Amino acid sequence: MNIVRVKNLTKKYKDITAVDNVSFEVKKGDILGLVGPNGAGKSTTIQMISGLLIPDKGVILFEENKSFKNWHFNLGLVPQDLAIYPDLSAEENVRFFASLYGLNGENLKKQVNESLTSVGLHEQKDKKAKYFSGGMKRRLNIACAITHKPKLIIMDEPTVGIDPQSRNFILESIKKLQNQGTTIIYTSHYMEEVEEICNKLLIIDHGQIILSGATDEIKALYKNNRILTVSFQAETLDFAKVRESILNITGVTEVNMKNQRFNIHCRKDMNDYDTVFNILKQFHISIISIEHTVPTLEEIFLSLTGKELRD
Numbered sequence: 001m002n003i004v005r006v007k008n009l010t011k012k013y014k015d016i017t018a019v020d021n022v023s024f025e026v027k028k029g030d031i032l033g034l035v036g037p038n039g040a041g042k043s044t045t046i047q048m049i050s051g052l053l054i055p056d057k058g059v060i061l062f063e064e065n066k067s068f069k070n071w072h073f074n075l076g077l078v079p080q081d082l083a084i085y086p087d088l089s090a091e092e093n094v095r096f097f098a099s100l101y102g103l104n105g106e107n108l109k110k111q112v113n114e115s116l117t118s119v120g121l122h123e124q125k126d127k128k129a130k131y132f133s134g135g136m137k138r139r140l141n142i143a144c145a146i147t148h149k150p151k152l153i154i155m156d157e158p159t160v161g162i163d164p165q166s167r168n169f170i171l172e173s174i175k176k177l178q179n180q181g182t183t184i185i186y187t188s189h190y191m192e193e194v195e196e197i198c199n200k201l202l203i204i205d206h207g208q209i210i211l212s213g214a215t216d217e218i219k220a221l222y223k224n225n226r227i228l229t230v231s232f233q234a235e236t237l238d239f240a241k242v243r244e245s246i247l248n249i250t251g252v253t254e255v256n257m258k259n260q261r262f263n264i265h266c267r268k269d270m271n272d273y274d275t276v277f278n279i280l281k282q283f284h285i286s287i288i289s290i291e292h293t294v295p296t297l298e299e300i301f302l303s304l305t306g307k308e309l310r311d
């Protein structure tokens with residue numbers, strides 16, 4: 001069953017078309033990774049689904065045919081900016097948000113305890129939020145959005161700039177929520193995270209979808225591609241010329257360079273390494289190490305958008 005279906009969604013800010021005729025659906029139990037470079041249109045899309053922005057065009061339907069107006073109690077939003085009260089304790093914060101969704105009595109108590117436990121903050125429940133670390137504040141932000149057990153949770157970069165322990169708690173709690181049948185839309189600048197937790201992927205750029213599908217299927221599309229990564233040292237380097245020569249080798253599809261490393265994209269059956277090494281030698285480039293790998297999602301993203309996901 002579709003939890004949310006978005007059809008021909010469009011939003012303009014004066015001359016900028018932030019979201020351009022976007023259509024997709026999210027099925028029950030999916031964790032959809034919404035990824036794209038800065039300014040791609042992710043936040044605008046999320047804000048429209050969350051009812052914070054009105055689309056110029058398009059339709060958003062929940063559970064096949066319900067509008068936001070009569071469904072929004074089923075939605076939990078974890079905003080990028082923290083939405084917690086610093087002078088309230090962790091428990092008071094969670095209680096407050098849960099009571100806005102109509103929880104009370106024993107049920108409220110039970111669900112507040114459950115969500116604090118799931119983000120690993122139960123032992124600190126009486127501590128004021130202002131004394132929490134950045135990672136703990138982010139975990140509390142999540143607890144506030146999940147206590148009313150929403151059917152759909154939208155998370156806007158919930159792990160940005162936090163410590164590894166908090167990050168692990170967050171990723172584990174997202175997996176648990178999925179196991180309980182919750183549907184999640186997750187935006188992140190960390191492709192390894194998306195690869196780890198999202199079973200579906202929607203890559204957008206300039207407000208348009210450039211690739212969507214099951215994460216495994218997207219990876220399978222690239223299973224016949226390889227990347228030969230060569231770390232090197234050179235006194236001087238004319239990269240344009242090196243690139244042109246390597247691109248002439250049959251089976252090589254792209255060559256880029258970053259931090260004293262060439263990434264040579266090629267087909268799986270490209271095995272003409274002698275020619276690659278001869279070209280490098282000809283340009284007086286010393287090889288330090290070589291690696292031959294299947295492209296990661298991050299590398300697939302880079303080859304599709306020409307941009308790094310991170311700033």
Ligand SMILES: Nc1ncnc2c1ncn2[C@@H]1O[C@H](COP(=O)(O)OP(=O)(O)OP(=O)(O)O)[C@@H](O)[C@H]1O
Pocket residue numbers: 013016017018036037038039040041042043044045
């Ligand atoms: N309130 C606004 N007024 C004018 N332009 C805006 C506004 N909000 C966003 N934009 C523009 O719309 C485009 C999409 O922005 P959006 O914030 O949706 O992208 P994003 O993918 O979330 O980016 P980031 O990863 O940097 O958060 C960008 O060009 C941005 O500059």
